[in-house]
Amino acid sequence: MIDLVSDRRDPGSGSHRTARRIHRRPPWPLTVLAGLGVAVFVVPLIGLAGRAPWTDLARLVSSETVVDALWLSLVTSLLSTVLALVLGVPLAWLLARVEFPGRALARAVVTLPMVLPPVVGGAALLFALGRRGLIGGPLYDATGFLLPFSIWGVVVANTFVAMPFLVITVGGALAGLDPGFERAASSLGASPVTVFRRVTLPMIGPAVRAGAVLAWARALGEFGATVTFAGNLQGRTQTLPLAVFVARESDRDTAVAISLVLVAVSMVVLVAMRDRWWVRSL
Template sequence: MNARRSGSTFPAPAKALAAIAVAFFSLPLIGLLWRAPWSHAAEYVTDDASLTALKLSLICSVWATALSIVFGVPLAWLLARVKFPGRRFVRALCTLSMVLPPVVGGVALFFALGRRGIVGQYLDRWFDFRLPFTTAGVVVAQTFVAMPFLVVTVEAALRQLDGRLEDASRTLGASSWYTFRRVTLPAIRPALAAGAVLAWARALGEFGATITFAGNFPGTTQTLPLSVYLALDTNPEQAIVLALVLIAVSFAVLIGLRDRWFAGGEGEAPRVLL
């Protein structure tokens, strides 16, 4: 956390290793920039199909992030604060989708929420409602793979948080909801922001679970990663340009939010840096 202050004493071998790590991440990006067909870039980006896919990607990833926060924060709180039998099992269960190959996740979602799924068959029968091949299906697939990133980050912050602050608030007469809003939430805000951004980034780049569970239809379920992948076969130049658009959007958000949300005061409680 104090790299800036201790920069002068940073050992040389560590510097070299860090430099290799930076090169490892930047070279592929430079490769994309190097191969990008700059003369045609504008027409590929402003292509109707690309704009539709980009818009859909943004809408779905924001929805997935919102759902991840609404359900993920309480889940993180449950895992961090409530002792109950099988807690470790529940934690493993709720982070399973991080390690599951996304395509397998998509198939598993079929078995749960598809037309013949455990729950999905009743949605179909009683409400005539089906998730596959809908934009809602994309959001579900993205939330499934993205939420664990938020849960893990927020849970770590809640564990590090000094519980006595919350105890003090409650002994002073605050309700538990008020304590959560005014004490807990501000203390874990950086971690929540970091978790939300991680979840958003994961949702934005989601491919496997989306195409498996929601399919690929322009304007409904074809997000930008899907159109990039399909373009790779027919028009690799367009694929590169669209991939760069995806990268640029994530970069803008990551850097923009970092300045706004993560540059808090030095003394602030648990820092999960991005």
């Protein structure tokens, strides 16, 4: 930690002290802009807190709708995170380490869900995996299994929007990794799988954790792809963001209460992970 306001009034070292203070004081335009940047995030939260029905909060968040939605949100966001880890880490490794034709295109496609409106993602999922979809159609005809309107549809929608965050984070760490360690390990006779498991993975561990947290947070907040692909039904596909959307139209207090639950859950995890996330990987 740098002490920004170190101000020991030592009369003996006047010029030296001034020089040091000028060097240490952050330039004011940056401070002002950064302050405005903070306001962008803080002001909406204050607005939300200002509308909160604090006295009624316990009753509102313990209603059946909210409890169902919270449970479903936690289960589906965690399942999506696991799926994103299992598929995303190897994918990040492939994109960072293996030269193949069309790699730049593959990278773009993988990160596309980060910029695509989630509703578009949901519609695309429906065309591919829905009852009359490219893969979903034959699957339904053969097995009767249907992703839309089920909890698995929520997990797929969440994974679609959340996995890019993990792939990007892990890919960035892999790109910044000195390949010398991996080369050394394989020159000593380690198989590629062993190199990945014993050398690469431990070194990118913090980035994997950070990516997983980001992906989880994105999955927890997912709305557009979920409602488009998986639908909205309490206890089956209605996650917290969908519950907020439905409640917002009829019962504002409940909507605000659910929003506070979402903010609280997300903040607890992000604060708990802050060291790994900010310091080590970024």
